[in-house]
Amino acid sequence: MEPFIKIKSIATPLNKVNVDTDQIIPKQFLKLVQKTGFGKYLFYDWRYEKDGTIKKDFVLNEPRYKDSKILLARDNFGCGSSREHAAWALLDFGFRAVLSTSFADIFYNNCFKNGILPIKLSEQVLQKLFESRSDIEIDLEKQTITNDDAIIFFDIESHWKRILLEGLDDIAVTLQYDNAISKYENTQRSSSLRVS
Amino acid sequence: MAKTLFEKIWDSHVVEEGNGRSLLYIDRHLVHEVTSPQAFDGLRMNKRNIRRTDLTFATMDHNVPTSDRSLPILDQTSEVQIKTLERNCKEFGVKLFDINSPDQGIVHVIGPELGITLPGTTIVCGDSHTSTHGAFGAFAFGIGTSDVEHVLATQCIWMEKPRTFEIRVEGKRKNIHAITAKDIILSIIRKIGTAGGTGTTFEYRGETISELSMEQRMTICNMSIEGGARAGLIAPDEKTFDYLRGRRYVPKNYEKLVEYWRENLKTDSNARFDKSFTLHVDTIAPQVSWGTNPAMTVDVTGKVPFPEEYAKGNTEEEKAATKALQYMGLKSGTLITDIEIDRVFIGSCTNSRLEDLTEAARAVKGKKVSSKVRAMIVPGSQHVKKQAEELGLDGIFKDAGFEWRESGCSMCLGMNPDILSAGERCASTSNRNFEGRQGSGGRTHLVSPVMAAVAAIQGHFVDVRDLDLN
Numbered sequence: 001m002e003p004f005i006k007i008k009s010i011a012t013p014l015n016k017v018n019v020d021t022d023q024i025i026p027k028q029f030l031k032l033v034q035k036t037g038f039g040k041y042l043f044y045d046w047r048y049e050k051d052g053t054i055k056k057d058f059v060l061n062e063p064r065y066k067d068s069k070i071l072l073a074r075d076n077f078g079c080g081s082s083r084e085h086a087a088w089a090l091l092d093f094g095f096r097a098v099l100s101t102s103f104a105d106i107f108y109n110n111c112f113k114n115g116i117l118p119i120k121l122s123e124q125v126l127q128k129l130f131e132s133r134s135d136i137e138i139d140l141e142k143q144t145i146t147n148d149d150a151i152i153f154f155d156i157e158s159h160w161k162r163i164l165l166e167g168l169d170d171i172a173v174t175l176q177y178d179n180a181i182s183k184y185e186n187t188q189r190s191s192s193l194r195v196s
Numbered sequence: 197m198a199k200t201l202f203e204k205i206w207d208s209h210v211v212e213e214g215n216g217r218s219l220l221y222i223d224r225h226l227v228h229e230v231t232s233p234q235a236f237d238g239l240r241m242n243k244r245n246i247r248r249t250d251l252t253f254a255t256m257d258h259n260v261p262t263s264d265r266s267l268p269i270l271d272q273t274s275e276v277q278i279k280t281l282e283r284n285c286k287e288f289g290v291k292l293f294d295i296n297s298p299d300q301g302i303v304h305v306i307g308p309e310l311g312i313t314l315p316g317t318t319i320v321c322g323d324s325h326t327s328t329h330g331a332f333g334a335f336a337f338g339i340g341t342s343d344v345e346h347v348l349a350t351q352c353i354w355m356e357k358p359r360t361f362e363i364r365v366e367g368k369r370k371n372i373h374a375i376t377a378k379d380i381i382l383s384i385i386r387k388i389g390t391a392g393g394t395g396t397t398f399e400y401r402g403e404t405i406s407e408l409s410m411e412q413r414m415t416i417c418n419m420s421i422e423g424g425a426r427a428g429l430i431a432p433d434e435k436t437f438d439y440l441r442g443r444r445y446v447p448k449n450y451e452k453l454v455e456y457w458r459e460n461l462k463t464d465s466n467a468r469f470d471k472s473f474t475l476h477v478d479t480i481a482p483q484v485s486w487g488t489n490p491a492m493t494v495d496v497t498g499k500v501p502f503p504e505e506y507a508k509g510n511t512e513e514e515k516a517a518t519k520a521l522q523y524m525g526l527k528s529g530t531l532i533t534d535i536e537i538d539r540v541f542i543g544s545c546t547n548s549r550l551e552d553l554t555e556a557a558r559a560v561k562g563k564k565v566s567s568k569v570r571a572m573i574v575p576g577s578q579h580v581k582k583q584a585e586e587l588g589l590d591g592i593f594k595d596a597g598f599e600w601r602e603s604g605c606s607m608c609l610g611m612n613p614d615i616l617s618a619g620e621r622c623a624s625t626s627n628r629n630f631e632g633r634q635g636s637g638g639r640t641h642l643v644s645p646v647m648a649a650v651a652a653i654q655g656h657f658v659d660v661r662d663l664d665l666n
Contacts, residue, residue, distance in 0.1 A: 031273035033233035076391040084340035113342035
């Protein structure tokens with residue numbers, strides 16, 4: 001996983017509440033058996049007309065956001081299906097951070113697992129970012145979001161901060177607890193109430 | 197200290213704690229073809245094995261055609277995914293109920309059916325509707341593909357402990373055939389919103405919940421995720437134990453487990469929940485969704501709302517409602533019963549079990565599907581299909597003009613050929629009315645099986661309380 005240290009770019013404002021993962025990546029694109037190549041299908045039904053031409057009025061299609069690494073979103077972003085393809089599509093498209101007031105639980109988790117930083121902000125702070133046109137810099141080590149107007153501090157769980165900063169393999173980290181897992185299993189095995 | 201049921205299950209599965217998170221042991225891992233290929237690839241790339249193949253079960257449900265199974269699969273990408281799961285299960289030694297197995301079905305239907313689902317256990321699957329298994333008093337939740345790989349490799353998962361949310365359901369339904377579990381859960385989501393349960397686990401309790409059958413409880417727990425909660429559970433009781441007794445994968449020490457579960461798997465009387473909500477069912481009506489998320493729902497006796505009326509001052513919600521109406525092709529003020537439909541889908545992990553089909557058949561018997569409507573029944577599993585056929589339900593449906601199909605997720609998410617065309621309007625017993633969910637441009641109205649069945653016959657929504665359903 002590519003480490004996340006510092007990024008700077010214009011932020012793409014997606015001004016819509018309750019964006020579900022069916023919108024982020026529609027089901028017809030879930031049939032791929034690899035993790036790459038989903039970017040071209042991101043927000044497919046919002047980005048393209050039926051005949052495959054680009055919908056000019058959809059924000060992701062505006063030329064100024066072409067190289068954006070940061071997505072501004074609204075309440076309950078990523079709700080619905082657990083499909084991690086949503087995170088893969090955002091990453092493949094170029095997004096490394098999503099800023100919102102709230103995220104659905106599974107999507108939130110899926111972001112970290114793929115090196116995307118989801119940041120929860122207050123309504124007021126987020127609104128200011130929606131209204132600003134300047135580039136945004138996100139510094140994970142310092143936990144700051146900086147633009148022309150302000151420096152904003154954000155919270156992140158220490159575990160996820162480390163995973164992202166170092167680009168760690170989550171499973172390798174857990175396997176360091178192998179003894180504890182075996183101990184749990186042995187206790188189960190010797191129990192008359194064993195279910196696992 | 198007094199604990200809730202969820203806290204008891206959580207505490208008994210903690211392997212390690214640190215940084216505000218817990219490493220939880222997973223008792224059952226269910227795998228399907230769509231969210232697993234990249235996980236198996238990850239194992240291969242890192243030369244890792246599956247820690248507990250004996251706790252891992254796979255089936256194919258999302259992609260499979262529901263037409264004649266003896267014919268080849270026409271969609272090549274679907275076939276690749278199905279073959280990939282076969283290959284992965286063989287290579288890693290995972291028990292697979294494949295497309296031709298008599299046990300094949302929607303993963304959340306076959307788990308309980310085969311006795312894989314057990315009270316007091318932790319269950320995960322790369323599917324958000326894993327919450328279904330909570331009906332048995334399990335802590336069951338959906339995970340992404342990276343976590344599928346993580347559980348395959350370690351049999352554990354890191355998690356922050358969710359807060360507890362009590363959902364009390366009280367009162368007596370006046371007409372149990374007309375007011376169903378689906379109407380109860382839609383009423384709950386409508387009140388608390390699609391993010392109302394974010395970061396929490398629901399525990400459904402109260403007299404109405406106790407009276408529900410296991411299959412009805414599954415319908416309720418299934419849609420917990422639609423209220424934002426990753427999991428929802430119900431304390432097990434004699435109905436739970438009777439349902440599971442004798443099923444194939446229940447452990448040999450089952451009766452001993454039942455004794456223990458009976459005493460321990462319940463919320464202590466003085467335990468505290470972080471949040472609480474109560475629904476009284478005495479007065480609820482059959483529910484019909486009008487918009488593009490499950491909270492956008494009204495009574496069948498109601499009207500398509502005006503965005504400002506729905507949003508109650510929230511400008512973002514008002515905008516969303518305006519867009520939803522536009523997508524759905526509906527005008528505010530239209531009576532729900534005046535909405536005409538083109539398609540009917542009875543199926544999905546929410547409503548595809550024997551009881552769902554029996555309730556639908558009761559309303560269909562001797563009648564004909566409207567000439568304007570194409571209607572299909574997709575049983576949740578091969579076992580459900582067989583049982584329904586033994587009861588002659590297939591005949592009732594086929595005589596009425598319904599298509600009677602093979603088991604799978606089908607038009608709930610339209611990954612197989614069962615999809616809506618743009619603009620088509622569907623009465624669906626599934627769980628999500630998101631834009632394009634059942635097909636690009638398709639319009640979904642979430643309803644109960646009996647509401648869907650009657651809509652198929654009449655060609656529009658009907659208040660099923662007005663019919664004789666006994």
